[in-house]
Each structure stands twice: as C-alpha cells, then as structure tokens.
Amino acid sequence: MTFPFDIDINLSQSGITGIQNKTITVNGGVTTFLGPNGSGKTQLLRGLKSSLGGHANGKKIRYVSAGRLGPMENFRSDFDGQRGGRPNFDIATFGDKSSTSRRHLNETILGDFGTLSERPDILIKVQERLRKLFRRDITLDWDGGKLKVFFSRVDQETSSNYSSAREASGLLHLVAILAALYDDEVGCLLIDEPEVSLHPQLQSFVMDEILKVAGPNTEVGKKLVFISTHSTEFIEVSSVEQLSTIVFCKDILEQAVQIDPTIGEFQSRKLQALLTRLGQEHKLALFCHSPLLVEGPSDEIICSAINRKLNINLEAAGSQVLPVTGKGQFPVVIKLLRLIGKSPALLADADALTDNLDIIGVFTSLDKANVFASELGHRDAPELARNIYNDYCQLVADHWSDIQARAELHYYWINRDTDKDELIAKRRSAFCWLFSNDDASITSVNNGANWVSIKHRLSTLLVLLEKLGCFILKKGTIEAYYQHVSNLTNDEKPNAASYEVNGLMGENAETVTANYNDILRALQFCSQAKEINEAEAIRDLLLAVITPALATIKKETSDAELRLYSNNLFGAKSSLFQLSKEENGDDLYLLVELASNILEVEGFPLKIKKGSNPIEIVNEALKLK
Structure with missing residues (x-):
C-alpha cells in the first residue's frame, strides 16, 4: 500500500x-x-x-462510535428514573461467549472488552499503561457465561476489585480506544x-x-x-x-x-514556516468556517466581550476570533485558511490600509471584488484601491501642514517610532483625523475640499473592503474605542482591555453598539446568525391563546373559565400564560401574565381591550415588527 x-x-x-x-x-x-x-x-x-x-x-474493519459507553448506562445511571438514585453498578456484564465472535462488528465498548477477553497480549498492553500511568489495573472474568470487568487501585495495598461500572468515564473510554488501537x-x-x-x-x-x-x-x-x-x-x-x-x-x-x-501555493516558504509554528489558537480556526483575524490579545478580549454582551453567538455560527501576532502575517494566514476552504475575515488597525496595499490586496484580488466594485461604479477593484491609496498618500505628503496641528494630537503620532519613516506616521494620523471629524470641520482647514473628497473616496474603499470581509478600525487601534479606561503603555494593553471589558459589560446594548460599531460590524459579518429573540418564539402561541379568549370573554366569565378554556384548546402550552379579566365601566380587558421565570421577554403583563387588534398590541408590547 x-x-x-x-x-x-x-x-x-x-x-x-x-x-x-x-x-x-x-x-x-x-x-x-x-x-x-x-x-x-x-x-x-x-x-x-x-x-x-x-x-x-x-x-477487519472496526468502527467505534462516539456513544461507545452506551451499553454501560444501564449499570452506571438511573437510566429509567426507577432505580431510586441507586444504579446497578455491581451487576454490570458485557456479553457472553458467543458475542466475542462479533466483537469487530460491535461499535461499542462491548467489542473492546470482547477483544480484551480473547487477546491476552492486548490485555497486557492495556494493563501496563493503566498501572503505570493511572495506578489502575483491569481484570476480566467469565461468570456464569457472562463477561464481567473489574478495576482496582495499584497504589493501595488493601485495594479490592470494584465493578467497571464504578470507574471514571474517561478511563473506560481510554480502555476502549487502546484495545481497538492495539488489535492487529x-x-x-x-x-x-x-x-x-x-x-x-x-x-x-x-x-x-x-x-x-x-x-x-x-x-x-x-x-x-x-x-x-x-x-x-x-x-x-x-x-x-x-x-x-x-x-x-x-x-x-x-x-x-x-x-x-x-500545488504551487504550498511550496511557499512563508506558508510552510507558518505551519511549523501553528499554535493552539490557529488550530482552533480549523474548526470554524469564517474565522475573524485580529491583531493581538487586546483585540481578542474586546471582540469576545462585545460578542457576549450583544449575544452575537459568534462561535455557534461557525466563527472564531483568531489573534495573529504581527500584521505582516495576515496575508499568509488568510491565504492558508482559504486554501483549506475557510472564508476568513479581518479586523485590522488603520495602518493595515495607510502603510501599503499588501493586506487589503488579499481581499481586492478576490473574484467577487470586481462585482462589488461595479456596484459602486467602478470596474476594477485593485485599480480602485490603488488610485485612492496613491491620491491619499500624495495629499498627505503635499499638504500635511493643512492638518498638522490637529493630526499630531492622535495616538499614532504621539507614539510614533521616530526611527522609522515619519511619512508613515503622518498617513496614519491623517486617516484617523479624517474619520474622527465631520465634513464641516474638515472643510474649515486649508484645501478643505480636497481633504473632504479624499475622505469620501476612502469611505468608498472601506465599504468595498467590508463587503469582502476586511474591516479597518477608523479610529486607528482598538484602544481608541475605549470608554472606560485611559490608554496604558504597550506592555499594559491586555490589562487595559480587561478594565474596558468590565466597563462595557455594565453598559446597555444601545451604548455598546454605538461606541464599538466598527468592531460590531466585523463580528456580525462573521456570525451572520439571526438574533435569538424569545419574544418572536412565543408570539404565535401567545396570539393563538389570547385571540379566542378575547372573542369569548364576557362580563360573567371567570378567570378559572378563561384558563380552563385555553387549556382545552392548547393543553399544557396554555400554562405559559396566566389569563385574567378586568373591567373598567363598560370596557372589558384581558390581562395576560407570562408564567415563566426563564424566558427573557419584556412587555408583560399585557392589557388588551376586547374588540381591539391583538396583533398590533402584542407586536408593540413585545417590540416586534
């Protein structure tokens, strides 16, 4: 072979x-x-x-199922609720002599115990590992034609055998897999x-x-x-x-x-070098369809907090926040993920756009990029990006003095690396200044019309990039979005992110959405999951219960009759709502309470006037369209 x-x-x-x-x-x-x-x-x-x-x-061909311990549950658990909380640990048996001939067909632990009973050499291999690594021993015994399995502790002189049904699930799974592996x-x-x-x-x-x-x-x-x-x-x-x-x-x-x-792509030295140092976080991305790449631990901390706060369900929707050390690694990581069938997205600092076109070029080179560019009135996405970028760089180089006093207040300029090209710091700071001010403020500087024009063109480019899954932080870095902590030094960034999370988790959803909208859009792009809304889930049942109640309610109707009538129509489901009647002069109202402590639905209790439109009232109360 x-x-x-x-x-x-x-x-x-x-x-x-x-x-x-x-x-x-x-x-x-x-x-x-x-x-x-x-x-x-x-x-x-x-x-x-x-x-x-x-x-x-x-x-032989052997299949070992994920539910391989299933046959043991009759002995390990109160499987039918009639054991009085006392499982039948000590009567556990695992097949008879005839079943051992079918052990390779058996997909559960019964097949593995059958192997251990038939193959003393495999039993010895398993026993040795249990003894040395886990201080356990395993013995098998035929009792009345039935196979019984026992464990014992080898680190205790007085240890006696106990039923395998009393052993930890992990060790039982281990025995099953090892027996299957060693079976030649x-x-x-x-x-x-x-x-x-x-x-x-x-x-x-x-x-x-x-x-x-x-x-x-x-x-x-x-x-x-x-x-x-x-x-x-x-x-x-x-x-x-x-x-x-x-x-x-x-x-x-x-x-x-x-x-x-x-194929040629995998001959790349950069890609091969990346594979040799793939860490646990990168391997996690292999399990999801649309990983979101970010620049470091601070970005990951903030993204994860917003995901939890706003119930975006990023992971459940097939995504994962993946920190990548060094933005220079973005192109090769994205390329690798695409080659294995993933659709990675990127949330990057502003310098991913202002420094050069290497990173955004990974997105504008996609086939669908030209389709999206045409929707914006342009034919060629890479050319669109190149023209806007070159014109922006030229404007910064020629007219820096127009905005210098304002742009030099930005984090990018204050913390610039003075040993590197100063023009890079100017481009970064100018970009963030543009997107931190409205058009009226920008127009007030020298050559204001040109600065407004380039901002609009950059906005067009950002719209295109976001459709492709590339999100640029308009304020510069993740720290620029913080509301609850001042920027700390680079060494303290993770600490600052943790403090920020404590603050944002205490804010309401509307505030978090407004303050972190650039980040939120990236999370929503990767998730693409519909919002979990329990109000939507109960609306149809609520309308089904209250509509006939409204139609039949009279002044002489009692609360007990209301509940009985609903129960006759809908059975146990009707118990989710507590119905009662209220009178106000000649007007008659149906009161509806939500009889649940676990459903997260606002708008109750409902008060619905007889003869009104229950659909409109329910939708308004539950804030549904």
Missing part, C-alpha cells in the same frame, strides 16, 4: 434526500475529519466503513470523537498511541486510522503533508475539502 490513494464513500444508506457519494484522498496513516456539529462527519465515517473493503488488506486483526479503524470524556493531556496521550499504530496496513502492526474530532489535540498540522490528511467538512450535501500538497 502506498499513499496517496482515493476512496469513494458510499452514502446511499444515509437516508438523506439529495446526498451524493463523496471521494476523499488518503495521504497518510491517519485521516482526520473536521467540521462543526451537523457537518456530516459521522455520516462520512459510517459511509467510509462500508467502502473500505478493498483497503483492509484482508483484515483490524486493518482499518474508524473512531468517532476519540476525545469524549478525556482531558486534554489524556487526549494528547491517545493521539501519540494512534500515531504509533497508524500506517499502511500491509506493514506488521499498522492500520489505517480515520477519526472525527472537535479537539485540537487530535490535529497535527506542522507540515503541508500533515495538513493534507485533514478532511474539512461543511455540510453532508457538499463535497468535503482537502488540500493537494503538491
């Missing part, structure tokens, strides 16, 4: 309408499926199981979520064990391993070759993405 080779995955048994078979390339001993929940990783693994027949070298009768092993119940260090240990056995199954003791994971501990991406073993999943209805390590 030699790598690479292709496998056609048969997905005909998935039961999903419109699904088509997929093809993946096996580039090494371990192939990893990555993607968010619901992206089809498990379906691909299951389809792969039935498609590996010609690649197992005559050996298996030529292809598929593990769904090997990280389940394992802490990060234990995940790293399991990954090391996987790498020891993974390889061409034509070699002694080696097998092809396929895993689906949500953990960075099971990702090795320090080289182009390792990156090519990852299958990036977005949706089961779409073809998964794999990179070809032989």
